[in-house]
Each structure stands twice: as structure tokens, then as C-alpha cells.
Amino acid sequence: MRFRSALLLLLIVSATAGSLHAGELDEQTLAAWESYVASVKLHMQDRLVGKSPFLWADEDPIRMRHLDTGEIVVEPIGKGNPISVPHGFIHHWIGAAVIPGATIQDLSGVVGDYSKYSEIYRPTLIKAELLDATRDEQRVSILWVQRVLLVTAAFYTELDSNCFALNSRQGYMNIYATRVQQIEHYGQRDEHRLAPDEGSGYVWRLATFARFEERNGGLYLELEVVGLSREFSGATRFLLQPLLSRLPRQLLSAKLEQTREAIKSRANERLTHYEQIRDLLHRRTPSP
DSSP states (O other): OHHHHHHHHHHHHHHHHTTSOOOOOOHHHHHHHHHHHHHHHHHHHHHHHTSSOSSGGGGOHHHHHHHHTTOOEEEEOSSSSSEEETTEEEEEEEEEEEEETOOHHHHHHHHTOGGGHHHHTTTTEEEEEEEEEOSSEEEEEEEEEEEETTEEEEEEEEEEEEEEESSSSEEEEEEEEEEEEEEETTTSTTOEEOOTTOSSOSOSEEEEEEEEEEETTEEEEEEEEEEEEEOOOHHHHHHHHHHHHHHHHHHHHHHHHHHHHHHHHHHHHHHHHHHHHHHHHHHHSOOO
């Protein structure tokens, strides 16, 4: 059994090692990505105006039941995920979690505290920094590293984040990666960034759509993530298919769990603070 595992690992590494530098993202792939993201935005708009349920979880009673028992639910969108496009793959996943006792205020506190990201999302996220901000939009840089098998992939990304309130209990966020640069030889003396759209093609584009709602004494949070990567064909795709199917689920599940724990901690701090104030006011109130 150990021999088979070692042999499989050797085959995967050998198959991918010669194609780590896949060249540049081409126009056909980019056009397919933009078309696909446009369709995702249209579906998002349907949710916002009431043509579809605001929360994906509400589309399936069984899904909602799993969430209400504390599970994190993650599923691929579409058939045959990853979705093949010219010279690339689109990875489309969605996940949801419930944070009892939490509010949108708690979520905002976690999302806006970029100095804590390296603690919340370790070991993948190394550094997050706010580059610019207006009333409704923030531009952020994130350095992150993903280690899979014998491959270490490091990226510098810049993201535009917009947050909107639909009403007092519902809101949503759109997060688009405007710059993705692979970091060659990460952690070594000759570490350097490649130009955008060059390199291995593990990640070329990223977009995240978040929806959240206060309900039943807690916060329902959904993350819909769409990514573009290079195409793996032939024997390489066959060998990597289990990894391509499993890894996005694991990553999104981990991100939701880390976010849930951070929001839960924030909510507990808020409730403790309120209780302290209430006790203080109670002690100061003279007895009749």
C-alpha cells in the first residue's frame, strides 16, 4: 500500500513538474472567464431582487437542516466541476455556515480587521494589508501560500471589495482579484514576483460573492467562490482529478470554519462587554 502511494505521488509530481511554467493567460481563456463570471453576477442579481432565494441554503430543506445542526455545507456548482474552457478550468464552489448569536456587526468587525487575517487564516494567509478605502469599497493586498504534495504555490494578490446592505438584516459582498502574481522561489534568497498572468497557472483569476443574513438568533453566511486556472490535459488531468475535486472543498470548508470561529469570538466579546456594562449600571442604580 505504501509503495502504491509513493508511486502515485511520484507520477503526479513527474507529470506536473515539466509544466509548472505554463506561459501566459490567453485571450480565449480570459473571454470564457469573463462570460462565466457575468452569468454568476446575473444569478446573484436574481437573488438580490427576489427572483431566487437570497440564500443558497434556502433552496434545499435538507441543506438548511444540516446547517442548523452546526455543519458546514460545501458543494460544487454545475456539472463536471472543474468546468473546462479553452486552455483552462473554471472552479465554482459554494459553502455556508451558521454562527449562533452573531450579527452583521460581528461579521463587519472581522472582515474589516485586516491585521488579524494572518492569525485567523493561518497557515495559508501570510499577510493582508489595506491599500485604499472609500465609503463602499476597499482595496486590499494579500500574500498567501498553499502547499499541496511536494508543490508550494505562493501568490501576491490585490482585491477590490464592495459591501452592501440590502436591509437591516441582509447584506452581501463582491470581492474581485484585480492582480494575481505568482511568487517564484518563495522563502528563498532569489524570491521574486512574476508578471501578472504568467507562471504555473494554478490561479489566474478569483472572484468571491458573499451573502449574509441575521435569522433565528444567529448569522447565516455563504461564500461563493469562482476561480480560473490553467488546463491540465491527458495523463496529468487523470492523475490530478481526485485532487482537483477534493482540494477546493477542503479549502472552502477551512475558510468557512476559520471565519465562523473568528465571528463567534467577536460575538462573545461583544456579549461579555454588554453584560459588564449592564452589571455596572445595575450596581450604580440606587435601591428603592
